[in-house]
Amino acid sequence: MNSLHIKNGRVIDPANNADEIRDLVILNGKIAAAGTSAPAKLETIDATGKVVSPGLIDLHVHLREPGRSDKETIETGTRCAARGGFTSVVCMPNTTPAADNTGTIAFIKQRAAEVGCVNVFPAGAITKELKGEELASIGSLKKAGVVAITDDGHCVQNNELMRRAVEYAKMFDLPVMDHCQDYNLAGDGVAHEGYWSVTLGLRGWPAVAEDVIVARNILLAELADWYIHCQHVSSARSVELIREAKKRGVKITAEACPHHFTLTDERLKDYDTNYKMNPPLRSERDRVAVIEGLADDTIDCIASDHAPHCNYEKEVEFDLAPFGIIGLETELALSLDLVHKNILSLPQLIKKFTANPASLLRLAKGTLAAGADADITIIDTNLEWVYDVQQSASKSRNSPFHGWNLRGKAIMTIVGGKIVWRES
Ligand SMILES: [Zn+2]
Numbered sequence: 001m002n003s004l005h006i007k008n009g010r011v012i013d014p015a016n017n018a019d020e021i022r023d024l025v026i027l028n029g030k031i032a033a034a035g036t037s038a039p040a041k042l043e044t045i046d047a048t049g050k051v052v053s054p055g056l057i058d059l060h061v062h063l064r065e066p067g068r069s070d071k072e073t074i075e076t077g078t079r080c081a082a083r084g085g086f087t088s089v090v091c092m093p094n095t096t097p098a099a100d101n102t103g104t105i106a107f108i109k110q111r112a113a114e115v116g117c118v119n120v121f122p123a124g125a126i127t128k129e130l131k132g133e134e135l136a137s138i139g140s141l142k143k144a145g146v147v148a149i150t151d152d153g154h155c156v157q158n159n160e161l162m163r164r165a166v167e168y169a170k171m172f173d174l175p176v177m178d179h180c181q182d183y184n185l186a187g188d189g190v191a192h193e194g195y196w197s198v199t200l201g202l203r204g205w206p207a208v209a210e211d212v213i214v215a216r217n218i219l220l221a222e223l224a225d226w227y228i229h230c231q232h233v234s235s236a237r238s239v240e241l242i243r244e245a246k247k248r249g250v251k252i253t254a255e256a257c258p259h260h261f262t263l264t265d266e267r268l269k270d271y272d273t274n275y276k277m278n279p280p281l282r283s284e285r286d287r288v289a290v291i292e293g294l295a296d297d298t299i300d301c302i303a304s305d306h307a308p309h310c311n312y313e314k315e316v317e318f319d320l321a322p323f324g325i326i327g328l329e330t331e332l333a334l335s336l337d338l339v340h341k342n343i344l345s346l347p348q349l350i351k352k353f354t355a356n357p358a359s360l361l362r363l364a365k366g367t368l369a370a371g372a373d374a375d376i377t378i379i380d381t382n383l384e385w386v387y388d389v390q391q392s393a394s395k396s397r398n399s400p401f402h403g404w405n406l407r408g409k410a411i412m413t414i415v416g417g418k419i420v421w422r423e424s
Pocket of ligand 1 (some may be wrong): 152154164179231232278279
């Protein structure tokens with residue numbers, strides 16, 4: 001049961017500094033020690049010419065359950081993750097009710113155990129109902145099993161409250177993740193403040209609204225000597241601030257999303273709401289700075305910010321549409337583009353999807369060490385394919401990448417030794 005023999009793949013395991021052609025044997029859902037000979041009866045997978053990676057982790061997804069199962073459910077969202085090569089996802093707490101209490105966390109964990117085809121690690125809220133007014137019961141959330149706290153979708157504006165959140169989180173050994181948005185500076189902006197927002201007559205969401213909160217988080221992380229993770233970093237100045245803070249040893253980490261390093265605000269010219277996200281698509285200068293941040297490891301992780309919305313919600317005027325796009329199925333290919341362009345090495349990219357998020361969240365995942373859970377992604381880095389959003393496993397269709405020619409794909413996703421997705 002849950003045993004496999006993966007033959008002749010390029011095994012890349014950044015947690016153990018390994019990159020070699022070898023067999024990988026899985027016995028009873030766990031990785032066997034290198035060199036273990038496989039029992040003859042095992043199912044054999046020929047991985048010649050393919051990459052065998054620790055199962056990819058996406059630390060920023062919205063599964064929408066409970067409350068908005070018309071957009072996504074734990075079942076459909078995790079199927080989508082499996083197709084994208086992800087064996088673990090961290091789901092955001094902006095559900096209905098919010099994941100600011102142990103009951104909601106217990107519900108998510110139970111549903112994930114019943115119908116989830118990949119591991120689901122819930123994030124809890126920083127504040128009650130994500131309102132930014134009163135701290136959630138962080139200790140109880142930790143006991144209920146959250147791996148981090150965040151008000152994602154919202155941002156705690158009160159700096160004193162945020163300071164206390166970070167101090168409490170430290171007591172409970174939980175990283176704090178933050179959606180960096182100053183409400184007054186961002187106002188009711190819908191597009192990056194710059195040439196295109198002015199040209200198109202869209203209200204601007206200036207980069208400085210992100211930078212101010214990134215700077216605040218650096219100062220609070222330094223003060224509390226504790227981890228704050230800046231979610232979906234999109235601006236050049238934010239990258240610069242984080243780079244400088246890391247040099248000083250501040251416990252600040254960051255993630256970037258494929259849409260922010262692939263697209264710019266120029267795409268808004270058709271007012272297509274599938275280009276509306278928060279933070280918004282920014283300028284070419286910002287896009288390049290995010291890529292530089294990934295290249296020099298200022299940015300630790302890549303995340304999708306998978307944010308499903310119903311068609312009827314997105315098919316409205318640009319100003320009225322909700323922010324966000326689905327991303328789990330296109331994330332790996334869009335990221336591999338940086339490898340094809342020799343900006344990142346393949347092990348470096350895989351580290352941002354495995355060892356880095358695992359270490360940030362203290363998950364016993366993201367490694368192919370002997371005895372670890374057999375969560376594995378087999379990747380064909382050169383497979384050329386076209387993304388057809390109508391075939392998505394998500395309940396939603398809000399992707400700007402429909403019809404794109406992509407290169408590189410997860411061809412098999414294995415969770416605990418069980419194949420949960422294979423390219424047919
Ligand atoms: Zn967010």
